[in-house]
Amino acid sequence: MLASKRILLGITGGIAAYKTTFLTRLLIKAGAEVRIVMTQSAGQFVSPLTLATLSKNEVLTDFIKEEEGSTNWNNHVELGLWADLMIIAPATANTLSKMASGTCDNLLLAVYLSAKCPVFFAPAMDLDMYRHPSTKSSIEKLQSFGNILIPAESGELASGLEGEGRMAEPETIVARIQEELSSRLPWRGKNVLITAGPTFEPIDPVRFIGNHSSGKMGFALAHEAAQRGAAVTLVTGPTSQETSHPGIQCLRVNTAQQMLDTALEHLEAADIVIGAAAVSDYRPATVADEKIKKSEDHLSLDLVKNPDIIHSLSKRRKPGQFFLGFALETEKEAEHARAKLSRKGLDAIVLNSLRDKGAGFGGDTNKISFIDKNSELTPFALKEKSEVARDILDEIDRRL
Incomplete structure (x- = not known):
């Protein structure tokens, strides 16, 4: 399903960001080309260098990048058009709210708003934040836009509490994406x-x-x-x-x-x-049991x-x-x-x-x-x- 697919991975600032190293590796192993856009705060939880090494692509965090005296623009529109699908994982309560309202104050959100492809999002936060009516409203609104929810799982959270809010495991995310892509294939069932x-x-x-x-x-x-x-x-x-x-x-x-x-x-x-x-x-009417020896100038079959x-x-x-x-x-x-x-x-x-x-x-x-x-x-x-x-x-x- 993912072979040769161009995937944009958007990473936001939550502790579950460390799982994106494993997610990136699984996507690459499945044959996908992965490009990564991070928020500034995501870099406090997972190293851009690690992700760049795994994805074999530069990790982008800002609209503008300056190097060796030159200034370049990371074109969010081109990124949005390039992708076959986009995954936002982890999707924090803050980012979910901004996605739902159309707020565009960082490169990742600009890319999301420019994306023409299916967008998957995997929420990750503490259980009370996940249960909050505003979070539920954001998720429902994103789904109404056609975005695809990969639900949070239950388990031990960073706060030490037990409950729903853990980001889905990387294997679960990949399986859910493959399932969704499979369901959209025109010859499925043939x-x-x-x-x-x-x-x-x-x-x-x-x-x-x-x-x-x-x-x-x-x-x-x-x-x-x-x-x-x-x-x-x-x-x-x-x-x-x-x-x-x-x-x-x-x-x-x-x-x-x-x-x-x-x-x-x-x-x-x-x-x-x-x-x-x-x-x-x-085909020959009869097949010789042994190799036919060369004896005459002509052989008729x-x-x-x-x-x-x-x-x-x-x-x-x-x-x-x-x-x-x-x-x-x-x-x-x-x-x-x-x-x-x-x-x-x-x-x-x-x-x-x-x-x-x-x-x-x-x-x-x-x-x-x-x-x-x-x-x-x-x-x-x-x-x-x-x-x-x-x-x-x-x-x-x-x-x-």
Whole structure:
């Protein structure tokens, strides 16, 4: 959830500020980029140097910074626009009141008022302060603005009293943020089945019929679908591509028949089926048990047709499932792609041409056109395959 997210951490002046060192470390470990804005009083509880070291970014406390005779401005508007989300922890009673009233007397509050992203806040104070009607009013007002409360926990407080008011533990804060982000993902609850890579059809124990597919496009689609919250089943032929995304179940096969059999096992649960694999059209009728020795000038192989995987899957479709295929063409590209779309019973097909520079097998880029069952063709420029995956899933989204 937090990988590559840009997070602003706002720290205010309370004893719980010491926990932000652990919070920063957890966010960095989760793959986020963290920038920190502190109030002046927060620096009395936790060292800006420690936080700068952990976040690998300068910690900001003032609008103006002067160094070596020059004066620079910490632009609160740019900070607010930069962030994917903001966390204010600890959020003291003083800061909660200022946030609720719109008071803007320090850099952190200016950044908060400029933020266009979701804002999480984790209150921390003594139990009577937390129970006070003014504090409750501030919290309710902030929630009415759309800010997301991470409630204080019960336990021993700095005053020595026991009760509600402890800032949520860093692990709890990270879990709550991940839960909230997950609930906002557009494909949450969807199951996506993707085939990727080549298939290798054995001739003998050491030789095979295959192609140059790297699997990069299929893996990019799987990653993008998982980033949107989908549970992805990725059935891939032999490829060096790897994924560690927790939302992707990667199942490795070799032959077309293995790919079809594995995909069929997961077809019923799928909402979206994407056939991005470059399946070998033919396989040897028989596979030699031993390595075929070189003896003649010519070797003849008897080949039989492999199953058409995406067509085989689409023939078993349930109502509501969306099927997308791929067509790699070298001539009459759009005509051939539209014919495949109709023949295979698909909802849409992605067309690319080997005649387009930067498209096709092996590379990091692709140039596609998206054609739906109404024959509407949407062309795209040459892009990185990760961007192409976003374009493809956006087009699917528009038609779901």
